[in-house]
Amino acid sequence: MTQTEVLRAGDAELHVALLGATPLRWLVxxxxxxxxLLDGYRDDAELEDQNGVRNGIMAPFCNRVADARYSFDGAEHDLAPGATDRTVYHGLVRTLPFEVVERTDAARTGVDTGDERASLRLRCTALADSPAVGYPFAVVVEVTYTLGPRTLAVEITGHNVGDVAAPYASGWHPYFRLPGTARVDDLDLDVPASVGVRTDDALLPLPGADAFADVDAPAWHPLGDAVLDAAFGGLDPALPTVVRDPAGTRLVLRQDRGLVHVFTGDTLGRDRRASLAVEPVEVMTDAFNRPDQAAAIRLEPGERRSFGFVVELEPVPA
Known part of the structure; x- marks a missing residue:
């Protein structure tokens, strides 16, 4: 039985598996x-199978690495040596063990009961303890969840404890379900982006500047039969990404940097298009192979870098 931790704040609960620091349920x-709010793994078998990477923490890379190979500081690395299937995606820590390093149970931070917060900090040392295939870098990954009555804040931190620089980036792969909707078709989606990432048939960004297209805050009202598996950048930090159900309930994602990747779940092993993946990511797909992302992924010895974001369920306006 997979070990889990449960946070409570007011009447809200967050259930997190220590394997991968994976959220399983977020009850509001x-x-x-x-x-x-989360369409997570239903049992240990699904968690082990990892189909769809439901609510997975992505580190030390986001989304796909082309042909499972990359070069860093003049050395070539292969994440799947000898494999026929060269598809590698969504990082390494999602299948690695985490341990609890700090926990704070709910306490009111003000007069209003809505100010209650609970937090959980988890740490994975597996990449530092033993070199991973294709990733011989000593990076410790920490994930901190802070739960409020209607909010969930997530912070992912990479700490290079090795003697050489490491490529590193992080993100989250949540699948959201809004009340009263059985399919994503009925949802509205607004993305405060000015850049769309153009990809090839393998969902890898096109080379160089061809990967970037100007967009004007793309929106779908509703999603209908749109099939999306796409990333957007140039986000306006003053505006959230918003998912809205027909009754007007809003799920908002706030992040001050990075990109957001949207996936309508058309290739999931079960319950296709029953939930919408809205993924905050630090860098674009295949960043390990892109010169224009070299500075963004570089983590020097001793350096820590964090990527954080907040998700909130807003009630229907009165």
Whole structure:
């Protein structure tokens, strides 16, 4: 049985598996009953299988690495030596063990009960303890979850404890379900982006400047039969990415940097298009192979870098 930790703040709950620091459930009161905002793994078998990477923490890379190979500081690395299937994606820590290093149970931070917060900090030392295939870099990854009555803040930190620089980036791969909707078709989506990432048929960004297209805050009202597996950058930090159900309930994602990747779940092993992946990512797909991302992924010896974001369920306006 996979070990889990449960955070509570007010009537909200967050269930997190220590394997991969993977959120399994995020329960928020809605309409007088708890609603699970996450379409997570239902059992240990699904968690082990990793189909769809449901709610997975992505580190030390986001999304795909082309042909499972990359070069860093003049050395070539292969993440899947001898494999026929060269598809590698969504990092390494999602299948590695984490340990609890700090926990703070809910306490009111003000007069209003809505100020209650609980937090959980988890650490994975596996990459530092033993070199991973194709990733011989000593990076410790920490994930901190801070739960409020209607909010979830996530911070992912990479700490290079080795003697050489390391390529590193992080992100989160959540699948969201809003109350009263059985399919993503009925949802509205607004992305405060000015750049769309153009990809080839393998979902890898095109070379150089061809990867970037100007967009004007793309929106779908509703998503309908749109099939999306795409990233957007040039985000306006003053505006959130917003998912809205037909009743007007809003799920908002706030991040001050990075990109957001949107996936309508059309290739999932179960319950296709039943939930919408809205993924905050630090860098674009295949950043390990892109000269224009070299500075963004470089983590010097001793350096720590964090990537954080906040998700909130907003009730229907009165």
């Amino acid at each position: 009161p809605h309409g007088g009953a708890p609603w699970d």
